[in-house]
Amino acid sequence: MSETAETEKKGWRERLAALKNIPPVLKLVWQSSPALTGTALACRVLIALVPVGALWVGKMIIDTVVGTLKNGGAFPQQIWLLLGAEFALTGIASILNRASDYANARIADQFTREVSLRIMRHAAKLDLASFEDPVFYDKLERARVQATDRVGLLSALGQLMQQVITLISLAVGVIIFSPVIFLLLLVTVVPAFLGESHFAFLGYTLAYSLTPLRRELDYLRVLGTSKESAKEVKVFGLGEYLRQRFDSIQGELITRNRRLQKKRLWVGALLALVSSAGYYGAYAYLVFRTLSGHLSVGDLTFLAGALMGCSSQLQQIFSTFTGIADQALFLTDLLTFFAVKPKIRSKPNALPAPRPIREGFEFRKVCFEYPGTKRIILNNVNFRLNQGERIALVGANGQGKTTFVKLMARLYEPTSGRILLDGVDLRDYKLEDLQREIGVIFQDFMRYDMTARENIGVGRIDQLKNEPQLRAAAEKSKAIELIDRFPDGLEQMLGRRFEGGLDLSGGEWQKFALARAYMRDAQVLILDEPTAALDAMAEYEVFRRFAELTSDRMAVMISHRFSTVRMTDRIVVLEDGTIREQGTHDQLVARGGRYAEMFELQAANYR
Protein backbone atom coordinates (compact mmCIF):
# COMPACT_ATOMS: atom_id res chain seq x y z
CA MET A 1 0.00 0.00 0.00
CA SER A 2 2.76 2.40 0.97
CA GLU A 3 4.42 1.56 -2.30
CA THR A 4 1.44 2.68 -4.38
CA ALA A 5 1.14 5.79 -2.28
CA GLU A 6 4.79 6.43 -2.96
CA THR A 7 4.48 6.11 -6.74
CA GLU A 8 1.38 8.26 -6.67
CA LYS A 9 3.16 10.97 -4.74
CA LYS A 10 6.19 10.79 -6.94
CA GLY A 11 3.90 10.82 -9.92
CA TRP A 12 2.38 14.06 -8.75
CA ARG A 13 5.65 15.68 -8.11
CA GLU A 14 6.88 14.66 -11.52
CA ARG A 15 3.77 15.89 -13.21
CA LEU A 16 3.72 19.25 -11.50
CA ALA A 17 7.40 19.58 -12.26
CA ALA A 18 6.66 18.69 -15.87
CA LEU A 19 4.34 21.70 -16.12
CA LYS A 20 7.39 23.88 -16.35
CA ASN A 21 7.95 22.36 -19.81
CA ILE A 22 4.91 24.23 -21.02
CA PRO A 23 6.13 27.84 -21.07
CA PRO A 24 9.02 27.15 -23.48
CA VAL A 25 6.61 25.37 -25.79
CA LEU A 26 4.09 28.21 -25.59
CA LYS A 27 6.84 30.63 -26.39
CA LEU A 28 7.75 28.59 -29.41
CA VAL A 29 4.13 28.58 -30.57
CA TRP A 30 3.73 32.30 -30.03
CA GLN A 31 6.95 33.10 -31.87
CA SER A 32 6.16 30.88 -34.81
CA SER A 33 2.82 32.58 -35.47
CA PRO A 34 1.81 35.50 -33.22
CA ALA A 35 -1.13 36.55 -35.39
CA LEU A 36 -2.69 33.08 -35.49
CA THR A 37 -2.15 32.51 -31.79
CA GLY A 38 -3.70 35.90 -30.99
CA THR A 39 -6.74 35.11 -33.14
CA ALA A 40 -7.18 31.72 -31.52
CA LEU A 41 -6.99 33.25 -28.04
CA ALA A 42 -9.50 36.00 -28.83
CA CYS A 43 -11.95 33.45 -30.25
CA ARG A 44 -11.63 31.30 -27.14
CA VAL A 45 -12.36 34.19 -24.78
CA LEU A 46 -15.50 35.17 -26.69
CA ILE A 47 -16.75 31.60 -27.00
CA ALA A 48 -16.19 31.13 -23.28
CA LEU A 49 -18.67 33.89 -22.42
CA VAL A 50 -21.48 32.63 -24.65
CA PRO A 51 -22.96 30.04 -22.22
CA VAL A 52 -23.53 32.47 -19.38
CA GLY A 53 -24.97 35.02 -21.80
CA ALA A 54 -27.32 32.46 -23.32
CA LEU A 55 -28.51 31.31 -19.89
CA TRP A 56 -29.15 34.86 -18.79
CA VAL A 57 -31.17 35.70 -21.90
CA GLY A 58 -33.05 32.40 -21.40
CA LYS A 59 -33.92 33.40 -17.84
CA MET A 60 -35.27 36.76 -19.03
CA ILE A 61 -37.38 35.07 -21.71
CA ILE A 62 -38.92 32.68 -19.19
CA ASP A 63 -39.55 35.39 -16.60
CA THR A 64 -41.19 37.56 -19.29
CA VAL A 65 -43.40 34.69 -20.43
CA VAL A 66 -44.35 33.61 -16.91
CA GLY A 67 -45.02 37.25 -15.87
CA THR A 68 -47.25 37.85 -18.90
CA LEU A 69 -49.20 34.64 -18.27
CA LYS A 70 -49.67 35.38 -14.59
CA ASN A 71 -50.56 39.08 -14.80
CA GLY A 72 -52.26 39.04 -18.21
CA GLY A 73 -51.68 42.25 -20.16
CA ALA A 74 -50.38 43.13 -23.64
CA PHE A 75 -48.07 41.00 -25.72
CA PRO A 76 -44.54 41.77 -24.45
CA GLN A 77 -42.75 43.29 -27.48
CA GLN A 78 -39.28 42.91 -25.85
CA ILE A 79 -39.58 39.12 -26.31
CA TRP A 80 -38.56 39.61 -29.98
CA LEU A 81 -35.41 41.34 -28.89
CA LEU A 82 -34.63 38.56 -26.41
CA LEU A 83 -35.26 35.78 -28.92
CA GLY A 84 -33.09 37.63 -31.45
CA ALA A 85 -30.32 37.94 -28.88
CA GLU A 86 -30.47 34.23 -28.10
CA PHE A 87 -30.22 33.40 -31.78
CA ALA A 88 -27.35 35.85 -32.32
CA LEU A 89 -25.41 34.32 -29.45
CA THR A 90 -25.59 30.80 -30.87
CA GLY A 91 -24.77 32.04 -34.36
CA ILE A 92 -21.75 33.99 -33.17
CA ALA A 93 -20.55 31.02 -31.11
CA SER A 94 -20.65 28.66 -34.06
CA ILE A 95 -18.77 31.09 -36.32
CA LEU A 96 -16.15 31.68 -33.63
CA ASN A 97 -15.76 27.95 -33.11
CA ARG A 98 -14.96 27.46 -36.74
CA ALA A 99 -12.50 30.34 -36.77
CA SER A 100 -10.79 28.93 -33.72
CA ASP A 101 -10.57 25.44 -35.28
CA TYR A 102 -9.01 26.94 -38.35
CA ALA A 103 -6.43 28.87 -36.35
CA ASN A 104 -5.65 25.80 -34.24
CA ALA A 105 -5.09 23.59 -37.25
CA ARG A 106 -2.64 26.07 -38.69
CA ILE A 107 -0.85 26.52 -35.39
CA ALA A 108 -0.56 22.72 -35.12
CA ASP A 109 1.01 22.50 -38.58
CA GLN A 110 3.55 25.15 -37.71
CA PHE A 111 4.35 23.48 -34.42
CA THR A 112 4.85 20.02 -35.96
CA ARG A 113 7.09 21.48 -38.59
CA GLU A 114 9.19 23.45 -36.16
CA VAL A 115 9.65 20.56 -33.73
CA SER A 116 10.45 18.04 -36.47
CA LEU A 117 13.08 20.38 -37.87
CA ARG A 118 14.57 20.87 -34.45
CA ILE A 119 14.75 17.12 -33.87
CA MET A 120 16.50 16.55 -37.17
CA ARG A 121 18.90 19.40 -36.57
CA HIS A 122 19.73 18.08 -33.12
CA ALA A 123 20.06 14.44 -34.18
CA ALA A 124 22.57 15.49 -36.85
CA LYS A 125 24.84 16.90 -34.14
CA LEU A 126 24.89 13.83 -31.90
CA ASP A 127 27.69 11.30 -31.57
CA LEU A 128 27.69 8.11 -33.59
CA ALA A 129 27.93 6.31 -30.25
CA SER A 130 24.47 7.66 -29.33
CA PHE A 131 22.93 6.05 -32.37
CA GLU A 132 24.54 2.73 -31.56
CA ASP A 133 22.94 2.76 -28.10
CA PRO A 134 19.44 1.23 -27.79
CA VAL A 135 18.47 3.38 -24.80
CA PHE A 136 19.16 6.47 -26.85
CA TYR A 137 17.13 5.01 -29.66
CA ASP A 138 14.10 4.77 -27.41
CA LYS A 139 14.60 8.39 -26.51
CA LEU A 140 14.80 9.41 -30.13
CA GLU A 141 11.71 7.39 -30.92
CA ARG A 142 9.72 9.03 -28.14
CA ALA A 143 10.93 12.47 -29.12
CA ARG A 144 9.97 11.89 -32.74
CA VAL A 145 6.44 10.92 -31.78
CA GLN A 146 6.25 14.10 -29.72
CA ALA A 147 6.54 16.24 -32.81
CA THR A 148 3.12 15.18 -34.04
CA ASP A 149 1.40 13.98 -30.87
CA ARG A 150 2.00 17.04 -28.77
CA VAL A 151 -0.19 19.05 -31.09
CA GLY A 152 -3.12 18.04 -28.86
CA LEU A 153 -1.43 19.87 -26.01
CA LEU A 154 -1.78 23.20 -27.76
CA SER A 155 -5.50 22.99 -28.29
CA ALA A 156 -5.87 21.54 -24.78
CA LEU A 157 -4.24 24.65 -23.37
CA GLY A 158 -6.60 26.87 -25.33
CA GLN A 159 -9.49 24.73 -24.22
CA LEU A 160 -8.44 24.96 -20.60
CA MET A 161 -8.41 28.73 -20.78
CA GLN A 162 -11.85 28.74 -22.39
CA GLN A 163 -13.26 26.34 -19.79
CA VAL A 164 -11.87 28.36 -16.91
CA ILE A 165 -13.45 31.56 -18.25
CA THR A 166 -16.79 29.82 -18.78
CA LEU A 167 -16.62 28.32 -15.30
CA ILE A 168 -15.84 31.65 -13.67
CA SER A 169 -18.67 33.39 -15.51
CA LEU A 170 -21.17 30.67 -14.51
CA ALA A 171 -19.78 30.37 -11.00
CA VAL A 172 -20.18 34.08 -10.36
CA GLY A 173 -23.88 33.60 -11.11
CA VAL A 174 -24.16 30.63 -8.75
CA ILE A 175 -22.04 32.15 -5.98
CA ILE A 176 -24.10 35.34 -5.94
CA PHE A 177 -27.08 33.13 -5.21
CA SER A 178 -25.45 30.64 -2.83
CA PRO A 179 -21.75 30.05 -2.21
CA VAL A 180 -22.58 26.82 -0.33
CA ILE A 181 -24.07 25.20 -3.39
CA PHE A 182 -20.99 26.00 -5.38
CA LEU A 183 -18.79 24.48 -2.69
CA LEU A 184 -20.87 21.32 -2.63
CA LEU A 185 -20.38 20.99 -6.35
CA LEU A 186 -16.65 21.52 -6.09
CA VAL A 187 -16.20 18.94 -3.35
CA THR A 188 -18.09 16.21 -5.17
CA VAL A 189 -16.13 16.70 -8.40
CA VAL A 190 -12.70 16.46 -6.78
CA PRO A 191 -12.66 12.64 -6.35
CA ALA A 192 -13.47 12.21 -10.03
CA PHE A 193 -10.62 14.51 -10.87
CA LEU A 194 -8.15 12.64 -8.68
CA GLY A 195 -9.21 9.31 -10.15
CA GLU A 196 -8.96 10.67 -13.66
CA SER A 197 -5.48 12.00 -13.12
CA HIS A 198 -4.29 8.89 -11.35
CA PHE A 199 -5.21 6.73 -14.30
CA ALA A 200 -3.81 9.15 -16.79
CA PHE A 201 -0.51 8.92 -14.96
CA LEU A 202 -0.61 5.12 -14.92
CA GLY A 203 -1.29 5.28 -18.65
CA TYR A 204 1.80 7.36 -19.19
CA THR A 205 4.00 5.07 -17.10
CA LEU A 206 2.70 2.11 -19.04
CA ALA A 207 3.28 3.75 -22.43
CA TYR A 208 6.78 4.65 -21.29
CA SER A 209 7.69 1.15 -20.19
CA LEU A 210 6.25 -0.33 -23.37
CA THR A 211 8.45 1.67 -25.74
CA PRO A 212 11.07 -1.10 -26.20
CA LEU A 213 8.33 -3.63 -26.91
CA ARG A 214 6.75 -1.31 -29.43
CA ARG A 215 10.07 -0.82 -31.13
CA GLU A 216 10.52 -4.58 -31.38
CA LEU A 217 7.04 -4.85 -32.80
CA ASP A 218 7.79 -2.27 -35.45
CA TYR A 219 10.99 -4.08 -36.30
CA LEU A 220 9.18 -7.40 -36.70
CA ARG A 221 6.55 -5.76 -38.84
CA VAL A 222 9.25 -4.32 -41.10
CA LEU A 223 11.06 -7.67 -41.26
CA GLY A 224 7.85 -9.43 -42.19
CA THR A 225 6.87 -7.01 -44.92
CA SER A 226 9.93 -5.33 -46.37
CA LYS A 227 11.64 -5.94 -49.63
CA GLU A 228 15.08 -6.13 -48.00
CA SER A 229 14.11 -9.09 -45.85
CA ALA A 230 11.72 -10.79 -48.26
CA LYS A 231 14.42 -12.96 -49.83
CA GLU A 232 15.68 -14.45 -46.59
CA VAL A 233 12.25 -14.70 -45.03
CA LYS A 234 11.12 -16.82 -47.97
CA VAL A 235 14.20 -19.00 -48.27
CA PHE A 236 14.41 -19.70 -44.56
CA GLY A 237 10.65 -19.96 -44.19
CA LEU A 238 10.60 -17.37 -41.41
CA GLY A 239 7.12 -16.06 -42.06
CA GLU A 240 5.39 -18.15 -39.42
CA TYR A 241 8.12 -17.59 -36.83
CA LEU A 242 7.98 -13.81 -37.27
CA ARG A 243 4.19 -13.83 -37.16
CA GLN A 244 4.17 -15.77 -33.91
CA ARG A 245 6.71 -13.51 -32.30
CA PHE A 246 4.79 -10.47 -33.45
CA ASP A 247 1.58 -11.89 -32.13
CA SER A 248 2.94 -12.76 -28.71
CA ILE A 249 4.37 -9.28 -28.22
CA GLN A 250 1.20 -7.70 -29.52
CA GLY A 251 -0.72 -9.91 -27.10
CA GLU A 252 1.33 -8.70 -24.17
CA LEU A 253 0.79 -5.07 -25.14
CA ILE A 254 -2.93 -5.62 -25.38
CA THR A 255 -3.15 -7.46 -22.05
CA ARG A 256 -1.28 -4.78 -20.18
CA ASN A 257 -3.36 -2.02 -21.70
CA ARG A 258 -6.59 -3.87 -21.06
CA ARG A 259 -5.81 -4.44 -17.40
CA LEU A 260 -5.47 -0.71 -16.93
CA GLN A 261 -8.56 0.15 -18.96
CA LYS A 262 -10.70 -2.26 -16.96
CA LYS A 263 -9.70 -0.73 -13.66
CA ARG A 264 -10.29 2.69 -15.10
CA LEU A 265 -13.75 1.72 -16.24
CA TRP A 266 -14.97 0.72 -12.77
CA VAL A 267 -13.34 3.39 -10.69
CA GLY A 268 -14.20 6.07 -13.23
CA ALA A 269 -17.88 5.11 -13.27
CA LEU A 270 -18.08 5.15 -9.48
CA LEU A 271 -16.51 8.56 -9.15
CA ALA A 272 -18.72 9.99 -11.89
CA LEU A 273 -21.68 8.81 -9.82
CA VAL A 274 -20.42 10.80 -6.83
CA SER A 275 -20.21 14.01 -8.82
CA SER A 276 -23.71 13.45 -10.26
CA ALA A 277 -25.00 13.07 -6.72
CA GLY A 278 -23.48 16.45 -5.88
CA TYR A 279 -25.22 18.09 -8.79
CA TYR A 280 -28.66 16.62 -8.09
CA GLY A 281 -28.42 17.48 -4.38
CA ALA A 282 -27.94 21.12 -5.34
CA TYR A 283 -30.72 20.89 -7.93
CA ALA A 284 -33.18 19.52 -5.39
CA TYR A 285 -32.37 22.42 -3.10
CA LEU A 286 -33.09 24.90 -5.93
CA VAL A 287 -36.47 23.31 -6.70
CA PHE A 288 -37.36 23.51 -3.04
CA ARG A 289 -36.43 27.21 -2.88
CA THR A 290 -38.48 27.94 -6.01
CA LEU A 291 -41.55 26.18 -4.68
CA SER A 292 -41.27 28.11 -1.45
CA GLY A 293 -41.33 31.31 -3.50
CA HIS A 294 -37.76 32.49 -2.95
CA LEU A 295 -36.84 32.17 -6.64
CA SER A 296 -38.58 32.93 -9.91
CA VAL A 297 -38.98 30.20 -12.57
CA GLY A 298 -36.44 32.11 -14.66
CA ASP A 299 -34.01 32.06 -11.72
CA LEU A 300 -34.52 28.33 -11.42
CA THR A 301 -33.71 27.70 -15.09
CA PHE A 302 -30.73 30.01 -14.97
CA LEU A 303 -29.30 28.48 -11.82
CA ALA A 304 -30.03 24.91 -12.84
CA GLY A 305 -28.33 25.59 -16.16
CA ALA A 306 -25.42 27.36 -14.50
CA LEU A 307 -25.01 24.53 -11.99
CA MET A 308 -25.07 21.92 -14.72
CA GLY A 309 -22.59 24.03 -16.66
CA CYS A 310 -20.34 24.50 -13.62
CA SER A 311 -20.37 20.81 -12.87
CA SER A 312 -19.53 19.79 -16.38
CA GLN A 313 -16.97 22.61 -16.78
CA LEU A 314 -15.29 21.55 -13.55
CA GLN A 315 -15.03 17.97 -14.70
CA GLN A 316 -13.81 19.03 -18.09
CA ILE A 317 -11.28 21.41 -16.62
CA PHE A 318 -9.89 18.68 -14.44
CA SER A 319 -9.62 16.23 -17.25
CA THR A 320 -8.18 18.83 -19.62
CA PHE A 321 -5.72 19.74 -16.92
CA THR A 322 -4.62 16.16 -16.28
CA GLY A 323 -4.36 15.71 -20.02
CA ILE A 324 -2.09 18.73 -20.11
CA ALA A 325 -0.01 17.47 -17.19
CA ASP A 326 0.47 14.14 -18.99
CA GLN A 327 1.31 15.77 -22.25
CA ALA A 328 3.78 17.86 -20.35
CA LEU A 329 5.34 14.61 -19.07
CA PHE A 330 5.79 13.51 -22.65
CA LEU A 331 7.37 16.87 -23.35
CA THR A 332 9.97 15.86 -20.79
CA ASP A 333 11.01 13.13 -23.23
CA LEU A 334 11.35 15.67 -25.96
CA LEU A 335 13.33 18.02 -23.77
CA THR A 336 15.62 15.24 -22.47
CA PHE A 337 16.30 14.30 -26.06
CA PHE A 338 17.28 17.89 -26.76
CA ALA A 339 19.39 17.82 -23.61
CA VAL A 340 21.55 14.94 -24.91
CA LYS A 341 24.71 16.74 -25.88
CA PRO A 342 27.33 15.35 -28.24
CA LYS A 343 30.62 14.58 -26.49
CA ILE A 344 32.57 14.79 -29.71
CA ARG A 345 32.56 18.39 -30.87
CA SER A 346 34.91 21.23 -31.61
CA LYS A 347 36.62 22.92 -28.69
CA PRO A 348 36.36 26.68 -28.45
CA ASN A 349 39.15 28.21 -30.56
CA ALA A 350 39.69 24.91 -32.36
CA LEU A 351 42.30 24.90 -35.12
CA PRO A 352 41.49 24.61 -38.80
CA ALA A 353 42.57 21.28 -40.28
CA PRO A 354 46.01 21.48 -41.89
CA ARG A 355 46.03 21.93 -45.65
CA PRO A 356 48.22 20.51 -46.98
CA ILE A 357 48.91 17.83 -44.40
CA ARG A 358 52.69 17.77 -43.92
CA GLU A 359 53.49 14.83 -41.67
CA GLY A 360 50.44 12.63 -41.44
CA PHE A 361 48.63 10.70 -38.70
CA GLU A 362 50.14 9.20 -35.62
CA PHE A 363 48.50 6.86 -33.07
CA ARG A 364 50.23 7.06 -29.69
CA LYS A 365 49.43 4.29 -27.23
CA VAL A 366 45.86 4.24 -28.41
CA CYS A 367 43.46 2.02 -26.47
CA PHE A 368 39.80 1.70 -27.34
CA GLU A 369 36.70 0.00 -25.99
CA TYR A 370 33.18 0.72 -27.21
CA PRO A 371 31.28 2.67 -24.55
CA GLY A 372 29.40 0.34 -22.24
CA THR A 373 31.41 -2.72 -23.24
CA LYS A 374 34.38 -4.41 -21.62
CA ARG A 375 36.19 -5.83 -24.63
CA ILE A 376 39.40 -4.05 -25.58
CA ILE A 377 39.34 -3.54 -29.34
CA LEU A 378 42.61 -1.64 -29.65
CA ASN A 379 45.31 -2.15 -27.06
CA ASN A 380 48.19 0.31 -26.89
CA VAL A 381 48.47 0.80 -30.61
CA ASN A 382 51.35 2.88 -31.97
CA PHE A 383 51.11 3.63 -35.64
CA ARG A 384 52.00 6.19 -38.28
CA LEU A 385 50.44 7.05 -41.60
CA ASN A 386 52.85 9.32 -43.43
CA GLN A 387 51.93 12.07 -45.86
CA GLY A 388 51.38 10.64 -49.33
CA GLU A 389 51.40 7.05 -48.11
CA ARG A 390 48.88 4.42 -49.15
CA ILE A 391 48.40 1.59 -46.74
CA ALA A 392 46.24 -1.47 -46.40
CA LEU A 393 44.70 -2.66 -43.14
CA VAL A 394 44.20 -6.39 -43.02
CA GLY A 395 43.06 -8.79 -40.36
CA ALA A 396 40.38 -11.35 -39.64
CA ASN A 397 36.76 -10.35 -39.00
CA GLY A 398 36.19 -8.38 -35.85
CA GLN A 399 39.83 -7.42 -35.30
CA GLY A 400 39.04 -3.72 -35.29
CA LYS A 401 39.76 -2.49 -38.82
CA THR A 402 36.54 -0.51 -39.15
CA THR A 403 36.96 0.73 -35.59
CA PHE A 404 40.43 1.98 -36.49
CA VAL A 405 38.92 4.06 -39.28
CA LYS A 406 36.16 5.44 -37.05
CA LEU A 407 38.86 6.68 -34.71
CA MET A 408 40.81 8.34 -37.53
CA ALA A 409 37.66 10.15 -38.65
CA ARG A 410 36.93 11.11 -35.01
CA LEU A 411 33.57 9.40 -35.02
CA TYR A 412 34.82 7.94 -31.75
CA GLU A 413 37.63 9.02 -29.45
CA PRO A 414 40.31 6.76 -27.96
CA THR A 415 39.61 5.50 -24.45
CA SER A 416 43.19 6.43 -23.70
CA GLY A 417 46.17 7.55 -25.74
CA ARG A 418 46.17 10.13 -28.50
CA ILE A 419 45.74 10.41 -32.22
CA LEU A 420 47.74 13.20 -33.80
CA LEU A 421 47.56 14.83 -37.19
CA ASP A 422 50.68 16.82 -38.01
CA GLY A 423 51.66 16.56 -34.36
CA VAL A 424 48.38 18.04 -33.07
CA ASP A 425 45.70 16.03 -31.25
CA LEU A 426 42.63 15.43 -33.43
CA ARG A 427 40.56 16.90 -30.61
CA ASP A 428 42.20 20.28 -31.15
CA TYR A 429 40.97 20.60 -34.72
CA LYS A 430 37.59 21.86 -35.78
CA LEU A 431 35.49 18.73 -36.14
CA GLU A 432 33.76 19.62 -39.42
CA ASP A 433 37.08 20.77 -40.85
CA LEU A 434 38.81 17.53 -39.96
CA GLN A 435 36.01 15.39 -41.32
CA ARG A 436 35.99 17.38 -44.54
CA GLU A 437 39.58 16.32 -45.14
CA ILE A 438 38.78 12.65 -44.69
CA GLY A 439 36.73 10.83 -47.29
CA VAL A 440 35.44 7.55 -45.90
CA ILE A 441 33.28 4.93 -47.52
CA PHE A 442 32.24 2.37 -44.92
CA GLN A 443 31.54 -1.24 -45.67
CA ASP A 444 27.90 -0.70 -44.71
CA PHE A 445 27.61 2.38 -46.90
CA MET A 446 24.20 3.90 -47.55
CA ARG A 447 22.04 3.14 -50.51
CA TYR A 448 20.03 6.32 -50.79
CA ASP A 449 16.56 5.90 -52.23
CA MET A 450 17.16 9.07 -54.17
CA THR A 451 18.34 9.99 -57.68
CA ALA A 452 21.69 8.90 -59.15
CA ARG A 453 22.71 12.56 -58.95
CA GLU A 454 22.03 12.64 -55.23
CA ASN A 455 23.68 9.27 -54.63
CA ILE A 456 26.90 10.75 -55.93
CA GLY A 457 26.35 14.36 -54.89
CA VAL A 458 25.94 13.59 -51.18
CA GLY A 459 29.71 13.05 -51.21
CA ARG A 460 29.91 16.81 -51.49
CA ILE A 461 26.48 18.25 -51.17
CA ASP A 462 27.43 21.79 -52.21
CA GLN A 463 28.40 20.43 -55.64
CA LEU A 464 25.10 18.66 -56.25
CA LYS A 465 24.48 20.81 -59.33
CA ASN A 466 28.01 20.52 -60.69
CA GLU A 467 27.42 18.08 -63.52
CA PRO A 468 31.02 17.86 -64.83
CA GLN A 469 32.28 17.03 -61.36
CA LEU A 470 29.55 14.46 -60.76
CA ARG A 471 30.36 12.81 -64.07
CA ALA A 472 34.10 12.83 -63.39
CA ALA A 473 33.54 11.11 -60.05
CA ALA A 474 31.24 8.58 -61.68
CA GLU A 475 33.87 8.00 -64.33
CA LYS A 476 36.49 7.13 -61.71
CA SER A 477 34.21 4.73 -59.86
CA LYS A 478 32.82 3.21 -63.06
CA ALA A 479 29.30 4.30 -62.14
CA ILE A 480 29.22 6.30 -65.36
CA GLU A 481 28.48 3.22 -67.45
CA LEU A 482 25.34 2.69 -65.43
CA ILE A 483 24.27 6.31 -65.63
CA ASP A 484 24.64 6.29 -69.40
CA ARG A 485 22.37 3.28 -69.52
CA PHE A 486 19.67 4.71 -67.21
CA PRO A 487 16.63 6.07 -69.04
CA ASP A 488 16.76 9.21 -66.89
CA GLY A 489 20.54 9.47 -66.69
CA LEU A 490 21.66 11.36 -63.60
CA GLU A 491 18.05 12.00 -62.63
CA GLN A 492 17.29 8.28 -62.46
CA MET A 493 15.59 7.40 -59.19
CA LEU A 494 17.41 4.52 -57.48
CA GLY A 495 16.13 1.94 -55.02
CA ARG A 496 12.71 0.41 -54.85
CA ARG A 497 11.15 2.68 -52.27
CA PHE A 498 9.77 5.31 -54.62
CA GLU A 499 7.92 5.15 -57.88
CA GLY A 500 10.14 4.77 -60.94
CA GLY A 501 13.05 3.67 -58.76
CA LEU A 502 15.55 1.25 -60.26
CA ASP A 503 17.18 -1.30 -57.99
CA LEU A 504 20.87 -2.02 -58.44
CA SER A 505 23.07 -5.00 -57.72
CA GLY A 506 25.41 -4.92 -54.72
CA GLY A 507 28.42 -4.10 -56.89
CA GLU A 508 26.52 -1.41 -58.77
CA TRP A 509 25.53 0.30 -55.54
CA GLN A 510 29.15 0.12 -54.50
CA LYS A 511 30.19 2.02 -57.61
CA PHE A 512 27.91 4.84 -56.53
CA ALA A 513 29.35 4.80 -53.04
CA LEU A 514 32.85 5.00 -54.49
CA ALA A 515 31.83 7.93 -56.65
CA ARG A 516 30.88 9.77 -53.47
CA ALA A 517 34.41 9.34 -52.16
CA TYR A 518 35.75 10.77 -55.42
CA MET A 519 33.46 13.79 -55.13
CA ARG A 520 35.32 14.86 -52.05
CA ASP A 521 38.38 16.93 -52.33
CA ALA A 522 39.67 15.17 -49.20
CA GLN A 523 43.35 14.74 -48.41
CA VAL A 524 42.84 11.30 -46.94
CA LEU A 525 40.73 8.65 -48.61
CA ILE A 526 39.59 5.65 -46.63
CA LEU A 527 37.83 2.77 -48.28
CA ASP A 528 36.49 0.02 -46.05
CA GLU A 529 36.14 -3.02 -48.30
CA PRO A 530 35.17 -0.88 -51.26
CA THR A 531 35.44 -3.61 -53.80
CA ALA A 532 34.06 -6.61 -51.95
CA ALA A 533 31.05 -6.78 -54.25
CA LEU A 534 32.84 -5.87 -57.47
CA ASP A 535 33.65 -8.44 -60.12
CA ALA A 536 37.30 -9.09 -60.89
CA MET A 537 37.40 -6.88 -63.99
CA ALA A 538 35.65 -4.01 -62.28
CA GLU A 539 37.92 -4.32 -59.30
CA TYR A 540 41.03 -4.16 -61.43
CA GLU A 541 39.73 -1.07 -63.20
CA VAL A 542 38.69 0.61 -59.96
CA PHE A 543 42.13 0.05 -58.52
CA ARG A 544 43.97 1.38 -61.49
CA ARG A 545 41.94 4.57 -61.09
CA PHE A 546 42.26 4.59 -57.36
CA ALA A 547 46.03 4.42 -57.66
CA GLU A 548 45.99 7.35 -60.09
CA LEU A 549 43.70 9.36 -57.93
CA THR A 550 45.57 8.81 -54.70
CA SER A 551 49.05 9.27 -56.09
CA ASP A 552 49.29 12.57 -54.19
CA ARG A 553 47.12 11.72 -51.20
CA MET A 554 47.04 9.47 -48.22
CA ALA A 555 44.88 6.41 -48.49
CA VAL A 556 43.77 3.64 -46.20
CA MET A 557 42.30 0.60 -47.78
CA ILE A 558 40.65 -2.25 -45.95
CA SER A 559 40.27 -5.42 -47.92
CA HIS A 560 40.26 -9.15 -47.62
CA ARG A 561 41.54 -9.55 -51.18
CA PHE A 562 45.27 -9.82 -51.40
CA SER A 563 45.31 -8.77 -55.03
CA THR A 564 44.04 -5.40 -53.80
CA VAL A 565 46.14 -5.21 -50.71
CA ARG A 566 49.46 -5.78 -52.40
CA MET A 567 49.11 -2.63 -54.54
CA THR A 568 49.58 -0.40 -51.49
CA ASP A 569 52.87 0.97 -50.11
CA ARG A 570 52.55 -0.77 -46.78
CA ILE A 571 50.40 -3.46 -45.26
CA VAL A 572 49.38 -3.32 -41.60
CA VAL A 573 48.13 -6.52 -39.99
CA LEU A 574 45.74 -6.02 -37.07
CA GLU A 575 45.26 -8.85 -34.62
CA ASP A 576 44.14 -9.12 -31.00
CA GLY A 577 44.02 -5.38 -30.58
CA THR A 578 47.55 -4.74 -31.73
CA ILE A 579 49.55 -4.34 -34.91
CA ARG A 580 50.89 -7.81 -35.39
CA GLU A 581 53.23 -6.97 -38.28
CA GLN A 582 53.68 -4.46 -41.09
CA GLY A 583 55.67 -4.02 -44.29
CA THR A 584 55.34 -4.41 -48.04
CA HIS A 585 53.74 -7.48 -49.51
CA ASP A 586 57.12 -8.99 -50.39
CA GLN A 587 58.61 -8.24 -46.97
CA LEU A 588 55.68 -9.80 -45.18
CA VAL A 589 55.62 -12.90 -47.36
CA ALA A 590 59.37 -13.33 -46.86
CA ARG A 591 58.88 -12.94 -43.13
CA GLY A 592 56.68 -16.01 -43.05
CA GLY A 593 54.37 -14.60 -40.34
CA ARG A 594 50.61 -14.20 -40.05
CA TYR A 595 50.26 -12.31 -43.35
CA ALA A 596 52.21 -14.95 -45.25
CA GLU A 597 49.97 -17.60 -43.74
CA MET A 598 46.77 -15.79 -44.77
CA PHE A 599 48.14 -15.07 -48.24
CA GLU A 600 49.14 -18.69 -48.77
CA LEU A 601 45.71 -19.86 -47.75
CA GLN A 602 43.96 -17.57 -50.21
CA ALA A 603 46.44 -18.20 -53.00
CA ALA A 604 46.11 -21.95 -52.55
CA ASN A 605 42.42 -21.72 -53.30
CA TYR A 606 43.09 -20.20 -56.68
CA ARG A 607 45.55 -22.84 -57.82
Ligand SMILES: Nc1ncnc2c1ncn2[C@@H]1O[C@H](COP(=O)(O)OP(=O)(O)OP(=O)(O)O)[C@@H](O)[C@H]1O
Ligand atom coordinates in the same frame (compact mmCIF):
# COMPACT_ATOMS: atom_id res chain seq x y z
N1 LIG B 1 29.16 0.02 -32.05
C1 LIG B 1 29.76 -1.01 -31.45
N2 LIG B 1 29.52 -1.25 -30.14
C2 LIG B 1 30.10 -2.27 -29.52
N3 LIG B 1 30.97 -3.13 -30.09
C3 LIG B 1 31.24 -2.94 -31.39
C4 LIG B 1 30.65 -1.88 -32.14
N4 LIG B 1 31.11 -1.94 -33.41
C5 LIG B 1 31.95 -3.00 -33.44
N5 LIG B 1 32.04 -3.60 -32.25
C6 LIG B 1 32.89 -4.74 -31.90
O1 LIG B 1 34.23 -4.35 -32.10
C7 LIG B 1 34.97 -5.38 -32.71
C8 LIG B 1 35.72 -4.83 -33.92
O2 LIG B 1 34.78 -4.46 -34.89
P1 LIG B 1 35.20 -3.89 -36.30
O3 LIG B 1 33.96 -3.54 -37.02
O4 LIG B 1 36.19 -2.80 -36.11
O5 LIG B 1 35.91 -5.16 -36.98
P2 LIG B 1 36.53 -5.30 -38.43
O6 LIG B 1 37.95 -5.64 -38.26
O7 LIG B 1 36.19 -4.15 -39.27
O8 LIG B 1 35.76 -6.63 -38.95
P3 LIG B 1 35.25 -7.01 -40.43
O9 LIG B 1 36.40 -7.57 -41.17
O10 LIG B 1 34.25 -8.07 -40.15
O11 LIG B 1 34.67 -5.80 -41.04
C9 LIG B 1 33.98 -6.47 -33.08
O12 LIG B 1 34.20 -7.54 -32.19
C10 LIG B 1 32.63 -5.88 -32.84
O13 LIG B 1 31.79 -6.81 -32.24
Ligand SMILES: [Mg+2]
Ligand atom coordinates in the same frame (compact mmCIF):
# COMPACT_ATOMS: atom_id res chain seq x y z
MG1 LIG C 1 34.95 -3.86 -40.82
